[in-house]
Amino acid sequence: MISRLRSTKTNHNGTGGTLPLVIVNPRSAGGSTGENWASLASDLRAHFGPYSVAFTKAEGDGIALAKNAAEDGRKFIIACGGDGTINEVANGILLSGKDAELGIFPSGTGGDFRRSIDMPDEPREAARVLKNGKTRTIDVGKVSFQDFDGKPASRFFLNVSSFGLAASIIQRVKTSTSLDWLPVDMVRGPASFALSTLQEVLGLDTTNVRVKIGGRPERSLTTVNFCVANARFFGGGMKIAPKAKLTDGCLDVVNIGDMKSARIILNVYTLYRGTHLTMPEVKATRAKRIEAKPLDAAQKIMIEVDGELPGTLPAVFESIPSALRIRTP
Numbered sequence: 001m002i003s004r005l006r007s008t009k010t011n012h013n014g015t016g017g018t019l020p021l022v023i024v025n026p027r028s029a030g031g032s033t034g035e036n037w038a039s040l041a042s043d044l045r046a047h048f049g050p051y052s053v054a055f056t057k058a059e060g061d062g063i064a065l066a067k068n069a070a071e072d073g074r075k076f077i078i079a080c081g082g083d084g085t086i087n088e089v090a091n092g093i094l095l096s097g098k099d100a101e102l103g104i105f106p107s108g109t110g111g112d113f114r115r116s117i118d119m120p121d122e123p124r125e126a127a128r129v130l131k132n133g134k135t136r137t138i139d140v141g142k143v144s145f146q147d148f149d150g151k152p153a154s155r156f157f158l159n160v161s162s163f164g165l166a167a168s169i170i171q172r173v174k175t176s177t178s179l180d181w182l183p184v185d186m187v188r189g190p191a192s193f194a195l196s197t198l199q200e201v202l203g204l205d206t207t208n209v210r211v212k213i214g215g216r217p218e219r220s221l222t223t224v225n226f227c228v229a230n231a232r233f234f235g236g237g238m239k240i241a242p243k244a245k246l247t248d249g250c251l252d253v254v255n256i257g258d259m260k261s262a263r264i265i266l267n268v269y270t271l272y273r274g275t276h277l278t279m280p281e282v283k284a285t286r287a288k289r290i291e292a293k294p295l296d297a298a299q300k301i302m303i304e305v306d307g308e309l310p311g312t313l314p315a316v317f318e319s320i321p322s323a324l325r326i327r328t329p
Contacts, residue, residue: 018052018072018073018074018075019050019051019052020048020051020052020074020075020076020077020078020103020130021051021052021053021054021065021066021069021074021076021077021078022044022051022052022053022054022078022080022105023053023054023055023056023062023065023066023069023077023078023079023080023081023085023088023089024037024053024054024055024056024080024081024107025055025056025062025079025080025081025082025084025085025107026055026056027056028080028081028082028084028085028107029081029082029107032107033080033081033107034055036107039123040080040105040107040123041053043123043124043127044105044123044127044130046124046127047124047127047128047131048127048128048130048131049131051078054069056081056085056088060088061088062079062081062085062087062088062089062091062092063088063089063091063092063095064092065089065092066079066088066089066090066091066092066093066096066100067091067092067093067095067096068092069092069100070092070093070096070098070100071096071098074100075099075100075101076100076101076103076327077089077092077093077100077101077102077103078102078103078104078105078130079102079103079104079105080105080106080107081107082106082107082110082111082307083110083111083112083113083158083159083306083307084306084307084308086102086104086113086158086306087155087156087157087158087159087305087306087307087308089102090102090140090156090158090324091155091156093324094140094156094323094324099325100325101135101325101326101327102324102325102326102327103130103326103327104117104119104126104130104326104327105123105126105127105130106119106120106121106126107123110235110236110237110307111236111237112159112160112231112233112234112235112236112237112307113158113159113231113233113306115232115233115237116159116231116232116233116244116246117136117246117326117328117329118328118329119328119329120329129327129328129329130327133327133328133329134327134328134329135325135326135327135328136246136247136325136326136328137247137322137323137324137325137326138158138246138247138322138323138324138326139230139246139247139248139249139250139319139320139321139322139323139324140156140157140158140230140319140320140323140324141156141157141158141161141228141229141230141251141317141318141319141320142154142155142156142157142317142318142319142320143155143157143161143228143303143305143315143316143317143318144315144316144318145303145310145311145312145313145314145315145316146311146312146313146314146315147310147311148311148312153310153311155305155310156320156323157230157305157306158230158231158306158324159229159230159231159233159234159306159307160227160228160229160230160231160233160234160240160241160304160306161227161228161303161304161305161306161315161317162225162226162227162228162234162303162304163207163209163223163225163226163292163301163302163303163304163313163315164206164207164223164224164225164226164256164301165224165225165256166225166227166234166235166304167301167302167303167304167309169235206222206223206224206258207222207223207224207226207301208220208221208222208223208294208295208296209221209223209226209292209293209294209295209301209313210292210293210294210295211226211290211291211292212290212291212292213253213285213287213290214285214287214288214289214290218291220295221255221257222257222258223255223256223257223258224256224257224258224259224281225255225256226253226254226255226256226292227240227241227252227253227254227255227256228251228252228253228290228317229241229244229251229252229253229254230244230246230251230252230319231244231246232244232274234306234307235271237272238271238272239271239272239273239274240254240271240274240276241254241284242274242275242277243277243284247322248286249288249319249321249322250286250287250288250319251286251287251288251290251317251318251319252284252285252286253284253285253286253287253290254277254282254283254284255282255283255284256276256281256282257281257282257283258281259281267279288318288319289316289317289318289319290316290317290318291314291315291316291317292313292314292315292317293313293314293315294313294314300312301313303315
């Protein structure tokens with residue numbers, strides 16, 4: 001169930017005839033967004049101005065709230081939460097077909113898209129950017145895939161969509177009871193991602209697929225992790241696609257090939273520095289369209305989209321140039 005909007009006054013704060021809408025995920029950052037909302041709201045009001053607010057209560061609420069708001073004429077819609085919340089709000093705006101602008105008021109544990117646009121994570125500074133920043137038009141990625149019922153589905157992404165190790169790590173983070181000992185503000189944050197990474201790497205297995213990148217012939221590929229990136233970061237700060245640009249009309253493809261567990265562990269720091277592209281097992285290229293399917297048609301290979309797990313291969317990844325307006329520093 002989606003919460004009702006609060007505050008419906010009109011205002012001309014650079015957003016047309018209605019107040020900006022802030023869509024808040026109170027469960028983000030291990031629930032601390034909801035616990036600290038009074039303080040966050042005060043900072044936002046003091047340094048940004050008046051706004052309306054709506055709280056999500058379940059997965060997918062951000063999409064519905066943003067889509068309905070854009071269709072109702074909201075011109076500025078702000079996501080308050082982590083990368084998953086930002087993804088949902090962006091999807092809602094894009095699905096509406098309206099020219100609403102996306103804003104980001106960071107309050108999650110990952111912050112990968114925030115890093116790519118240099119958005120400050122301190123609430124007061126973020127509020128000032130939302131008020132006085134500049135509007136950019138950026139590309140987004142779109143992935144068409146099968147949902148877990150085998151039906152066609154699609155999702156826009158701002159950061160990265162991938163399959164292989166990252167999807168397995170995210171599944172472990174979401175389901176593992178071995179993380180219960182972590183403090184609540186670290187659950188699904190960098191610490192849990194790092195622990196789950198280690199657990200998955202120690203049991204590492206490769207994935208065999210067939211891919212078609214751009215206009216090149218389809219070929220078989222063995223991968224530890226296959227990433228299609230619109231922006232530079234994923235996984236809580238890993239600079240997986242250091243050369244990715246949000247305005248070049250292309251997606252950066254980064255494939256980590258057949259690599260042994262020990263070598264991955266010893267070189268994990270290169271993922272945070274963005275220097276992994278020099279390793280012989282890592283190949284990178286750019287394309288506007290990428291197709292991928294299991295080598296064994298019976299195999300279920302999960303994909304992740306901005307940290308969520310919506311379905312499986314086969315999938316088609318496409319760049320949608322100049323698709324979304326966003327407020328940036």
